[in-house]
Amino acid sequence: MVMQTSAVEHSHTPSSAAFGGRTVRASAWEAARLILARDLRLAFRKREQIVQPLAFFAIVTTLFPLSITPELSRLREIAPGALWVAALLASLLALEFLFRDDAYDGTLEQFALSGQSLTWLLFAKTTAHWLLTGVPLALMAPLAAAALGAPMSSLVGIVSSIALGSLALSLLGAIGAALTLGVKRSGVLLSLLTLPLAVPVLIFGARATELAIKGSDFAAPLYLLAAFAVLGITLAPLAAAAAVRINLE
Amino acid sequence: MSGRRLQGENLHLWRGERHVLRAVEFDLRGGEVLQVTGANGAGKTSLLRTLCGFMYPEEGRVLWDGADVRTDMQTFHGDLAYLGHEPPLKADLTGRENLRYWVGVRRRLSTSDIDTALENVGAAAFGNRLVRTLSAGQRRRVALAGLSLLDADLWLLDEPTTNLDAKGQQLVSRLIEEQAARGGLVVAAVHHPLDIASTRLRPLELAA
Numbered sequence: 001m002v003m004q005t006s007a008v009e010h011s012h013t014p015s016s017a018a019f020g021g022r023t024v025r026a027s028a029w030e031a032a033r034l035i036l037a038r039d040l041r042l043a044f045r046k047r048e049q050i051v052q053p054l055a056f057f058a059i060v061t062t063l064f065p066l067s068i069t070p071e072l073s074r075l076r077e078i079a080p081g082a083l084w085v086a087a088l089l090a091s092l093l094a095l096e097f098l099f100r101d102d103a104y105d106g107t108l109e110q111f112a113l114s115g116q117s118l119t120w121l122l123f124a125k126t127t128a129h130w131l132l133t134g135v136p137l138a139l140m141a142p143l144a145a146a147a148l149g150a151p152m153s154s155l156v157g158i159v160s161s162i163a164l165g166s167l168a169l170s171l172l173g174a175i176g177a178a179l180t181l182g183v184k185r186s187g188v189l190l191s192l193l194t195l196p197l198a199v200p201v202l203i204f205g206a207r208a209t210e211l212a213i214k215g216s217d218f219a220a221p222l223y224l225l226a227a228f229a230v231l232g233i234t235l236a237p238l239a240a241a242a243a244v245r246i247n248l249e
Numbered sequence: 250m251s252g253r254r255l256q257g258e259n260l261h262l263w264r265g266e267r268h269v270l271r272a273v274e275f276d277l278r279g280g281e282v283l284q285v286t287g288a289n290g291a292g293k294t295s296l297l298r299t300l301c302g303f304m305y306p307e308e309g310r311v312l313w314d315g316a317d318v319r320t321d322m323q324t325f326h327g328d329l330a331y332l333g334h335e336p337p338l339k340a341d342l343t344g345r346e347n348l349r350y351w352v353g354v355r356r357r358l359s360t361s362d363i364d365t366a367l368e369n370v371g372a373a374a375f376g377n378r379l380v381r382t383l384s385a386g387q388r389r390r391v392a393l394a395g396l397s398l399l400d401a402d403l404w405l406l407d408e409p410t411t412n413l414d415a416k417g418q419q420l421v422s423r424l425i426e427e428q429a430a431r432g433g434l435v436v437a438a439v440h441h442p443l444d445i446a447s448t449r450l451r452p453l454e455l456a457a
Contacts, residue, residue: 023400024357025327031354038342038350045341106337107351113301114355115327121354248303 031116032124039128049097050132053090057137060086061144072149079148080209086144087137087162088169088202092191094133095173098126099244103181108244118244123237126174134166150213157212157222164225165205171232172197178243201228253279253314253328253402255300255434260309262295269295270306275453279402279432282425284443287455293438294334296455297405300436301331313403327355330401334408336392340381344372344391347380352398366394370420385412390420397424404428406437419444 026034043050064082065075102108102125111121141162142155150158176193180186204221211218255277262270269292277283285293298304300311302322311318318325338347348363367376372390375383380391389412396404404425410418422444425435429449437443443450 026353026356030357034350034353038339038346041346042339042341101339105339106333106335107339109303109331109333110337110351111354112303113326113329113331115323116354117323245303249298249305 025115028116028120031114031121032127035121035124036128036131039125039132043128043132049094050136053094053133054136054140056093057086057090057140058144060089062147065147076149076213079145079150079213080206082148083141083145083158083162083209084165084202084206087141087166087205088198090137091133091166091169091173092194092198094129095170095177095190095194096187098129098170098174098177099181099240100177103244103247108181109248112245112248118241119237122174122178122240122244123233126170126237126240129174130167130170134163134170137166138163145209151215153215154209154212157218158209161205161208161212161218161222161225164222164229165201168201168225168228168232169194169198171229171236172201174236174240175243178240178247181244181247201225204228253432253434254312255283255403255436256312256315257296257300258310258312260296260299260306260311262292262299262304262306264295270299271456273309273453273455275451277434277436277451279434280429280449281451282429282435282437282443282445282449283451283453285436285438285453285455286440286442288457291455291457293455294407297331297333297407297436297438300405301329302326328401329403329405330396330399331405332392332396332407332409334411336388337395338380338388338391341379343379344376344383344394347391348395348398351395355399358398362398363394366398367391369397370394370424371416386414386417389413390417393420393424402433404433404435404437406435408439409437410439410441 061082064078068078069075099108112118114121138159141158145155145158173194176190179193180190183189204224208218208221208225211221257273257275260270260273261268273296275283285296287293295304299306302318302325313325313328337351338344342350344367345363348366349358352358364373367373370390370393372387372394375387376391380388383391409421413421425437425443426445428435429445
């Protein structure tokens with residue numbers, strides 16, 4: 001057999017089997033870095049995919065004060081729910097774009113044949129997706145929260161809960177996004193598949209936000225969100241890779 | 250020369266009610282080109298996708314260097330390059346960027362590697378244009394540059410000459426010849442016979 005073993009992933013200069021080791025295989029880290037760079041570059045060329053969920057989030061959260069009451073004390077009560085429902089729906093909206101283009105143009109196929117772990121490559125893709133949708137959402141949340149009457153002191157809790165929660169949502173959603181690749185107009189199906197997994201994130205995220213607004217200690221629900229994110233990191237890419245493979249058949 | 254070998258053993262594939270591959274057998278060694286022909290729907294694409302491991306045959310095995318590819322798919326994938334009907338290119342990236350990301354996931358490559366490959370397929374002039382502005386034939390050429398950059402022992406090509414002009418078709422034949430001359434293997438599904446030395450050619454006709 002040839003000179004490559006399962007160590008290919010982390011060793012730095014394994015020589016390729018091809019034609020006397022002229023080429024050097026890319027390490028797993030290099031591959032992940034390239035996928036991140038590629039997705040960020042693509043996102044800046046097709047901005048509407050980033051802007052759409054953010055605009056949705058902004059519109060929904062600003063409609064609450066208009067439709068319910070401008071009274072800050074009452075807005076403050078509904079703020080956690082409003083922020084989190086809007087953030088959850090915006091994340092779901094963005095999920096549709098996660099693998100769709102790559103499946104359509106054959107990129108996923110090439111990922112599957114790259115000799116790299118498909119699980120790892122999809123993890124890199126999902127991370128890029130979170131950087132492009134979850135992080136901007138978390139950064140925008142203070143504005144929306146301020147409009148809903150949340151005090152300045154609560155912003156740390158709100159930003160960190162949405163950042164962690166959206167990471168968990170991106171990862172859990174990746175499973176649904178991969179499963180619905182073969183379905184045309186998959187938006188509704190994707191939401192149905194993802195929502196049951198997303199509900200715990202919504203509950204703990206809203207709880208952390210509520211505690212932050214009240215000025216209490218919000219660490220406990222934040223830890224639970226982190227636990228969901230860790231669960232997502234460990235299991236979701238595996239499931240997504242299996243789903244993508246089924247879709248390639 | 251690396252003595253690599255690809256075998257198909259009694260491959261049977263069903264797609265729903267259709268028996269697509271019926272006892273397909275071949276034995277291909279380094280330096281040889283398997284030319285797969287057959288009418289539309291005869292299963293050329295299915296055969297290539299079965300060899301890739303995307304589809305599982307109901308019966309039979311694919312052997313790479315004598316070992317069933319299913320025992321270590323990832324290593325096998327590291328040795329092969331597959332080019333399907335559509336070039337795997339992103340419309341919103343330039344040809345050059347596409348190669349950097351597509352091939353770079355797999356192997357290290359420098360800017361000059363990309364330049365050389367683009368020149369080699371006559372794509373240097375439009376390598377910096379967004380792929381969405383390229384014609385189908387130009388995209389195909391960029392994809393061929395990627396194929397040679399992947400530097401794989403085994404090429405699996407589905408209709409590699411689609412959308413190419415006469416010169417482009419010669420280019421495909423030349424690339425395949427070069428690959429075989431280096432001791433590589435090529436499996437090509439084609440409608441028109443490839444223009445390469447008959448000593449290298451192993452025909453495989455699929456019945457419809």
